[in-house]
Amino acid sequence: MIIKMDFEADHPIYRQLVDAIKEGIATRQLEPNEALPSVRSFAADLGINMHTVNKAYQILKNDGFLLIHRQKGVVINPQLPGADQAFLDKCQNDLKTxxxxAVCREMDEAAFMKMCQSLFHDLKEKRGNKR
Amino acid sequence: MIIKMDFEADHPIYRQLVDAIKEGIATRQLEPNEALPSVRSFAADLGINMHTVNKAYQILKNDGFLLIHRQKGVVINPQLPGADQAFLDKCQNDLKTxxxxAVCREMDEAAFMKMCQSLFHDLKEKRGNKR
DNA sequence: TATCCGTTATATATTATATATAACACAACG
DNA sequence: CGTTGTGTTATATATAATATATAACGGATA
Known part of the structure; x- marks a missing residue:
């Protein structure tokens, strides 16, 4: 997993890290039970602070994507969370925006759908022949 | 246009106002050349500060949704912006997240599409018989 | 024992958000 | 003419979010 932070982006870097790890899970570059770097070494690799990594880990733990054993370390939860109501609500809110x-700009509904479809396709393609 | 602010939401209220006005444009509750309240009266109506309304107006002006004449006031731009590359990029980025x-949570691609379709449908329905 | 881990605590700095108050330039109205 | 109502600009203040720095703790492991 190669992750690069964008310190000029409009999203905070802890959010970028959360999204990058989710992408790793979605593409199965990160497998169930796979260990993630410790907060200290990951922070050093990314050139950011330990607490920023820890914040991302905590969010992913609370959402059910990570398991954290105090001394063992951080691993991808083998039982990943499903599309529960909380996610569906958030998804719908963000999509509505x-x-x-898109409607204001008279973007074609079909073009919007095509974009979604393409994103699904790209992710599934990156999985390749995993599992 | 009835707008209510949520002071507990995770999005800042100036962003809520921007989105609410865009929704008004999308549903054609706000018509081309229609005048919006002055920053002062709108702020009073919403129970927020004048500068917060002004911030939302400035963003919408920069994005091409509003025209602002210094003494005339604020109106919906009759020539609304199209789906330019900047929007397509932002749209793709946000959608990717x-x-x-959704893929992490094994949400069905069809269910995701259905949600988009439903949102398009709802917006177009609210237009009713306008224009 | 020494090291590494997540965790907690404290402190600091910067930026984003929101409000408050005041003044300015300009046009329209009476 | 003066008054009123625009958006605009300026200054100040307060709070929250973001990010870093440093230190210490308790528990496992080598």
């Missing part, structure tokens, strides 16, 4: 602006 | 987590 995008769809609303 | 959602799709990635």
């Amino acid at each position: 995008l769809v609303t602006e | 959602l799709v990635t987590e």
Whole structure:
């Protein structure tokens, strides 16, 4: 997993890290039970602070993506969370913002769908022949 | 246009206002050349500060949704912006975040599409018979 | 024993968000 | 003419979010 932080982006770097790890899970570059770097070594690799990594880990733990054993370390939860109501609500809210602006700009509904489809396709392609 | 602010939401209220006005444009509750309240009266109505309304107006002006004449006031731009490359990029980035987590949670691609479709449908329905 | 781990605590700095108050330039109205 | 109502700009203040720095703790492991 190669992750690069963008310190000029509009999203905070702890959020970028959360998203990058989720992408690793989605593409199965990160497998169930696979260990992640310790907060200290990961922070050193990324050139950021230990607490920033820890913040990302805590969020992913609370959402069910990670398991954290105090001395063992951090691993990908083999039992990943499903599309529960909380996620569906958040997904719908965020999508509404995008769809609303797309309609304002008279973007074709088909073009929007195509974009979604393409993103699903890209992710599944990156999985390759894993599992 | 009835707008209510959520002071506990995770999005800042100036962003909520931007999104609410975009929704008004998308549903054509706000028509081309229609005047919006002055920053002062709008702020009073919403129970927020004048500068917070002004911040939302400035963003919408920079994105091409509003025209601001110094003494005339604020109106909906009759020539709304199209789906330019900047928007397509932002749209793709934001969608990628959602799709990635959806894949992590093994949400059905069809269910995701259905959600988008439903949001498009809802917006177009609210237009009713306008224009 | 020494090392590494997540965790907690404290402190500091910067930026983002939101409000408050005041003044300015300009146009429209009476 | 003066008054009023625009958006605009400026200054100040307060709080929260973000990020870093440093230190210490308790528990496992080599």
